[in-house]
Amino acid sequence: MTMEFRELMPPPSREARQWAMACHFAAFLGLVFPFGNLLGPLIVWQLKKDQDPFIDQQGKEALNFQITVAVAGLVCLLLMLVVIGFLLIGLLGLGALVLTIIAxxxxxxxxxxxYPFTWRLLK
Known part of the structure; x- marks a missing residue:
C-alpha cells in the first residue's frame, strides 16, 4: 500500500485489524489439510473484503504470498529429483512460517x- 493511500485512510478499527490478521494466520490451515494455506486466506478475504479497505488489502497480500509459496513449493518438489529440493523445501517452510507470523x-x-519476494497476481 502506498504511503499516500495510507495517509488518506483513517487508521483501521480494532475489528478490521483482527480480520486482517486472520487473513494472514488462516494460512496455517495448510498444516491441517492440503491447500489450506491457499483456501484459508481466500475464504477470510472473500467474506470480509468489503467490510474495510485494510482487510481487502491485507487479504490480497496474504493470498498473493501463499500463491507464491505454493509455486515455490512445487519447484522445490521438482528439485528433489536432484536432492537440493529437500533443503530448499525446509527453508521455504521456515521462511513462510516466520513471514506469516510477522505479517x-x-x-x-x-x-x-x-511480504518480500512475492508475486502479486491480485492487485
Whole structure:
C-alpha cells in the first residue's frame, strides 16, 4: 500500500485489524489439510473484503504470498529429483512460517505489511 493511500485512510478499527490478521494466520490451515494455506486466506478475504479497505488489502497480500509459496513449493518438489529440493523445501517452510507470523502481528498493529519476494497476481 502506498504511503499516500495510507495517509488518506483513517487508521483501521480494532475489528478490521483482527480480520486482517486472520487473513494472514488462516494460512496455517495448510498444516491441517492440503491447500489450506491457499483456501484459508481466500475464504477470510472473500467474506470480509468489503467490510474495510485494510482487510481487502491485507487479504490480497496474504493470498498473493501463499500463491507464491505454493509455486515455490512445487519447484522445490521438482528439485528433489536432484536432492537440493529437500533443503530448499525446509527453508521455504521456515521462511513462510516466520513471514506469516510477522505479517499477522503487523496487521494486528494496523500496519499494512508487504511480504518480500512475492508475486502479486491480485492487485
Amino acid at each position: 499477522g502481528i503487523k496487521a494486528n498493529e494496523g500496519a499494512a505489511y508487504r
